[in-house]
Amino acid sequence: MVAWVDFGQPSFWLAAGSIVFNPTFWNIAARQEYHNKAITKLFGGNSRLGCYALAVTIFSLGIIRDYIYHTALSHQPTHPLLTSSPPIHLSAIPLFLTGNLLVLTSMYALGITGTYLGDYFGILMDEPVTSFPFNVTSAPMYHGSTLSFLAAAIWAGKPAGLLLTALVALAYKVARRYEDPFTAMIYAKRDREGRREGKKGL
Numbered sequence: 619m620v621a622w623v624d625f626g627q628p629s630f631w632l633a634a635g636s637i638v639f640n641p642t643f644w645n646i647a648a649r650q651e652y653h654n655k656a657i658t659k660l661f662g663g664n665s666r667l668g669c670y671a672l673a674v675t676i677f678s679l680g681i682i683r684d685y686i687y688h689t690a691l692s693h694q695p696t697h698p699l700l701t702s703s704p705p706i707h708l709s710a711i712p713l714f715l716t717g718n719l720l721v722l723t724s725m726y727a728l729g730i731t732g733t734y735l736g737d738y739f740g741i742l743m744d745e746p747v748t749s750f751p752f753n754v755t756s757a758p759m760y761h762g763s764t765l766s767f768l769a770a771a772i773w774a775g776k777p778a779g780l781l782l783t784a785l786v787a788l789a790y791k792v793a794r795r796y797e798d799p800f801t802a803m804i805y806a807k808r809d810r811e812g813r814r815e816g817k818k819g820l
């Protein structure tokens with residue numbers, strides 16, 4: 619009986635911790651910004667600069683998380699079923715391409731502030747983005763990122779990677795449950811206030 623996931627590897631737990639940490643961090647940071655203008659204050663009252671700084675931070679945390687994930691996979695046992703079956707092994711390629719396409723095109727469609735929580739800084743989009751990839755999935759960034767984790771796990775043939783990918787999906791699911799209503803509230807508030815402004819103008 620061979621264990622296909624080596625839970626004794628500290629790198630596995632470091633990867634799990636990093637996967638859970640990232641969305642937790644950006645949600646705490648964004649709420650602190652929304653309620654207390656914490657990041658804007660840190661940048662001398664310049665909310666756009668604050669948002670860019672948060673973007674760089676989140677982006678860097680993502681790179682670190684990916685690095686830890688790949689290191690963790692290298693310490694894990696390989697399952698022959700994943701590596702010896704060409705259809706399974708090669709499925710990693712379209713998964714990887716789809717994942718990256720979703721992430722990159724959604725960043726392009728949203729811009730930096732749209733991608734990195736600008737709403738919480740008061741930098742709102744004029745209207746919801748409905749162009750590709752938002753016409754195929756409501757959360758292309760999250761789904762694309764999850765697909766990239768899955769692709770890496772399959773390509774390396776690591777069951778531990780599949781488990782960590784499930785954790786990524788769960789972490790994003792929880793994040794969305796927390797973020798989506800809040801973002802909707804921010805925009806609903808803007809629309810209400812916009813209407814009042816409009817009435818005043820009449």
Ligand SMILES: *[C@@H]1O[C@H](CO)[C@@H](O)[C@H](O)[C@H]1NC(C)=O
Pocket residue numbers: 749750753754
């Ligand atoms: C989404 O938009 C793209 C580009 O405009 C288009 O090619 C594609 O058919 C659309 N997909 C759906 C499901 O509407």
